[in-house]
Structures are given as C-alpha cells and as structure tokens.
Amino acid sequence: MTYKMTPDIVHALVEWFHHNKRVMPWRGETDPYKIWVSEIMLQQTQVSTVIPYYERWMDAFPKLSHVAETSLQDILKMWEGLGYYTRARNLYRGAVYIINVLNGKFPGTREGLMKIPGIGPYTSAAIASIAYNQPYGVVDGNVSRVMARLYRIGEVTSSARFKETVTDLVNQSLTWGAPRWVNQAWMELGALVCTPRPSCSACPLESFCEVRQHLCVENYPVRPNRKKSPVREGAIFLFPF
Numbered sequence: 001m002t003y004k005m006t007p008d009i010v011h012a013l014v015e016w017f018h019h020n021k022r023v024m025p026w027r028g029e030t031d032p033y034k035i036w037v038s039e040i041m042l043q044q045t046q047v048s049t050v051i052p053y054y055e056r057w058m059d060a061f062p063k064l065s066h067v068a069e070t071s072l073q074d075i076l077k078m079w080e081g082l083g084y085y086t087r088a089r090n091l092y093r094g095a096v097y098i099i100n101v102l103n104g105k106f107p108g109t110r111e112g113l114m115k116i117p118g119i120g121p122y123t124s125a126a127i128a129s130i131a132y133n134q135p136y137g138v139v140d141g142n143v144s145r146v147m148a149r150l151y152r153i154g155e156v157t158s159s160a161r162f163k164e165t166v167t168d169l170v171n172q173s174l175t176w177g178a179p180r181w182v183n184q185a186w187m188e189l190g191a192l193v194c195t196p197r198p199s200c201s202a203c204p205l206e207s208f209c210e211v212r213q214h215l216c217v218e219n220y221p222v223r224p225n226r227k228k229s230p231v232r233e234g235a236i237f238l239f240p241f
C-alpha cells in the first residue's frame with residue numbers, strides 16, 4: 001500500500017509547531033557542532049535533563065576545537081550523571097577526527113557526516129536537516145508513532161517495511177516546508193500531543209488522522225507480539241513419607 005503525504009497536513013503541522021514548540025537552548029541553532037551535541041545528549045534522555053548539561057557543555061567548549069583540545073577524562077567528567085558514556089567517548093572521537101583529519105572543517109553533506117566516528121544514519125540526517133536545511137527525514141520513535149496513527153499503518157513497528165514507509169512519508173513531507181522545521185515539527189508533535197496517551201482533541205492533524213476517524217487509536221502503532229513465556233507441562237508426583 002502506498003501512503004501519500006499532502007501539503008495540507010504539513011502546513012497544519014508547521015503552523016502548530018511555530019505556536020507551540022518548546023523553548024530549548026539549541027532551538028533555531030544552525031551550527032552543526034551544537035546540533036550534534038544536542039542530538040547526542042538527547043538520545044535516551046529527556047529534554048529537561050539535557051538542558052543544564054548542554055548549557056554547561058557549551059560554556060566549557062563553545063567550539064568544536066575546544067572538545068578536541070581537552071582530555072577524554074575532562075569530557076567524561078563533564079558528562080557525569082548523564083549516563084550512556086559511550087556517547088561522550090564518541091563525541092570526543094568525532095571531534096578529534098574533524099580537527100585532525102578534516103582540518104577542523106565540519107562536513108557539509110550527509111555522506112561526509114556519516115564518515116565521522118560515532119555518527120550514524122539518524123544523527124547525520126538530523127545534522128544535515130537541522131543545520132543545513134537539507135531534505136533528509138529524521139525518524140525517531142515519536143515520529144514513527146505519529147505516522148503509524150495518522151495513516152493507520154498496519155505493519156508492525158519492528159518490520160523493515162514499516163520503517164521504510166515512515167521514512168518515505170517524512171521525506172515526502174519535506175517537500176512542503178523547510179526541512180529543518182518540518183522534521184522538528186513531527187518530533188515535537190510526537191513528544192507533546194501524539195504521545196503514548198495522545199491528546200487528539202488538541203491535535204492540529206485531528207481532521208486528517210485515520211485512527212481518529214476510525215476510533216481505533218489504542219491499536220496503533222502495531223507492536224510486535226511479545227514472546228509468550230513457555231508453558232511447562234508436566235505432572236507433580238507427591239511421595240508419601
């Protein structure tokens with residue numbers, strides 16, 4: 001089945017976003033280094049937790065070269081309490097790579113970004129789109145949930161087909177707005193309105209939403225079946241003493 005994004009949906013989404021987006025220190029930022037740091041800190045971590053860490057980080061290392069010039073110990077100290085320390089190590093490795101191998105020049109393409117140690121498909125799409133306004137869809141769990149409901153996508157979320165469908169829809173949506181804002185708008189809608197317990201009556205996409213029209217919000221997204229615990233069958237023998 002082919003799903004089609006429409007300009008009406010994107011315009012309603014972006015208008016809602018411009019009136020309702022949360023204030024964040026990296027919002028509106030176009031410096032790829034700052035977008036990179038914010039995206040890495042936000043992995044598995046809530047926005048409210050990240051904000052003070054981000055601000056402290058930028059006070060200490062306002063430029064990428066400051067990261068590369070410091071020691072890994074100092075980087076890990078700065079990260080203390082944020083968890084998932086591999087993220088800090090990768091940021092450090094990536095910064096050293098850009099300074100030493102790329103002569104301090106941040107790559108301007110997604111392909112170039114993917115060559116930086118620790119930057120994969122998700123982070124490269126986020127940097128290319130938010131910093132450079134390039135048309136790469138950024139698909140996280142929030143965006144997947146919104147699309148699954150908006151289009152009543154029947155495939156399970158773990159399937160390659162589901163991921164391809166969602167990525168295609170997000171990519172289509174970038175045609176009708178600035179990629180940097182459209183991508184952030186999908187993420188924000190998933191974080192604030194189309195949450196696991198959605199607030200459909202406050203949603204700018206309510207009139208377009210398939211699951212809302214079919215009154216089946218609770219069935220989407222379609223999660224893979226959890227493996228049932230094996231049922232052990234057998235007899236219990238009781239021995240009289």
Ligand code: SF4
Nearest residue numbers: 194198200203206209
């Ligand atoms: S109407 Fe409800 S289910 Fe549909 S996109 Fe909006 S919040 Fe999500």
